[in-house]
Amino acid sequence: MNEQQFANKVRGALDQATLRVDPVIVERLRAARERALEGRRPERVSALAWADNVLGGIGGLGGLWLRLVLPAIFVVLSVAAIYTWQQKQRLAEIEEIDAELLTDDLPIDAYLDRGFEAWLKKRAAR
Amino acid sequence: MQKKSNPSCPGKRGIPLASRNELSAFLQSVERRAFKQAVYAVRDDDSALDITQDAMLRLTERYGNRPAAELPLLFQRILQNAIRDWFRRQKVRNLWVTLFSALTPAGREDDDQDPLETLQATQGSNAQGAAGDLLERTQIIEIIEQEIRQLPERQRQAFLLRYWDEFDVAETARAMGCSEGSVKTHCSRATHALAIALKGRGITL
Numbered sequence: 001m002n003e004q005q006f007a008n009k010v011r012g013a014l015d016q017a018t019l020r021v022d023p024v025i026v027e028r029l030r031a032a033r034e035r036a037l038e039g040r041r042p043e044r045v046s047a048l049a050w051a052d053n054v055l056g057g058i059g060g061l062g063g064l065w066l067r068l069v070l071p072a073i074f075v076v077l078s079v080a081a082i083y084t085w086q087q088k089q090r091l092a093e094i095e096e097i098d099a100e101l102l103t104d105d106l107p108i109d110a111y112l113d114r115g116f117e118a119w120l121k122k123r124a125a126r
Numbered sequence: 127m128q129k130k131s132n133p134s135c136p137g138k139r140g141i142p143l144a145s146r147n148e149l150s151a152f153l154q155s156v157e158r159r160a161f162k163q164a165v166y167a168v169r170d171d172d173s174a175l176d177i178t179q180d181a182m183l184r185l186t187e188r189y190g191n192r193p194a195a196e197l198p199l200l201f202q203r204i205l206q207n208a209i210r211d212w213f214r215r216q217k218v219r220n221l222w223v224t225l226f227s228a229l230t231p232a233g234r235e236d237d238d239q240d241p242l243e244t245l246q247a248t249q250g251s252n253a254q255g256a257a258g259d260l261l262e263r264t265q266i267i268e269i270i271e272q273e274i275r276q277l278p279e280r281q282r283q284a285f286l287l288r289y290w291d292e293f294d295v296a297e298t299a300r301a302m303g304c305s306e307g308s309v310k311t312h313c314s315r316a317t318h319a320l321a322i323a324l325k326g327r328g329i330t331l
Binding site: 003 | 146149150153154157158159161162171175178179182183185186187190226227229263264266267270271274285286288289290313314317320321331
């Protein structure tokens with residue numbers, strides 16, 4: 001049997017396969033054809049289907065919850081926690097400096113004195 | 127992908143009535159075949175429907191008033207492009223899905239359905255039930271469809287265009303955007319692969 005004869009037989013089978021297309025799909029094809037002939041775009045069906053596909057791909061709404069929402073909440077909480085901790089650290093540092101200043105023998109006014117400031121800088125530079 | 131306004135092709139309501147009827151008859155004659163071709167390529171009914179619908183719309187919008195004789199080739203080119211676009215989008219989508227899936231290690235493995243499983247199921251039910259001619263014929267058609275799906279993309283495309291849509295080699299080459307030599311190679315490889323696969327499953331045509 002040559003290529004053409006073989007192909008003819010396959011074509012026969014494929015033609016029969018088109019007759020067995022699900023009636024629901026046949027109906028949707030008919031609707032699509034009519035819409036195409038009216039030259040009107042379908043109402044966002046494709047976009048919805050795409051969104052649905054993506055949802056389906058990551059395991060439906062349950063999957064979305066598990067894989068997107070929970071990690072997102074986790075990230076937000078972690079950032080909030082780190083921010084609060086940093087603020088606390090800064091406050092603690094300021095408190096410490098204040099405490100050192102207050103317990104220092106030097107009177108606080110010394111720090112406002114220009115000469116003392118210049119002397120401190122000179123010392124630090126050495 | 128919106129078309130730019132082109133004065134030479136009146137879209138939408140500009141299609142003359144005679145041409146509209148021709149167009150309608152043409153689409154009616156090819157819609158199921160187009161749908162099946164898309165299904166063989168993308169393996170999903172809903173996506174195949176979207177692709178077919180999109181191809182029909184592009185044809186009426188852009189080439190609504192072309193002579194009826196040009197429609198088959200135009201439509202096939204649009205359809206093949208639509209399928210290729212689908213695969214491109216799918217690639218991007220898969221990338222995102224993979225990224226999301228990486229967040230939780232337990233991925234779902236049931237997405238990839240093995241076509242052999244459904245086949246075995248139908249074979250089993252056939253053995254139990256009345257194995258009439260009709261049933262056997264249905265099975266053969268299903269097996270042929272499955273084997274067509276298994277062909278490499280370009281081979282399947284060439285084979286279907288050439289022998290199902292009955293384009294000649296030059297037309298097939300234009301629809302596929304390749305040389306006539308490649309079409310011949312693809313077709314002959316597809317035919318051989320198909321013949322061997324069918325023989326392997328006990329089917330002689």
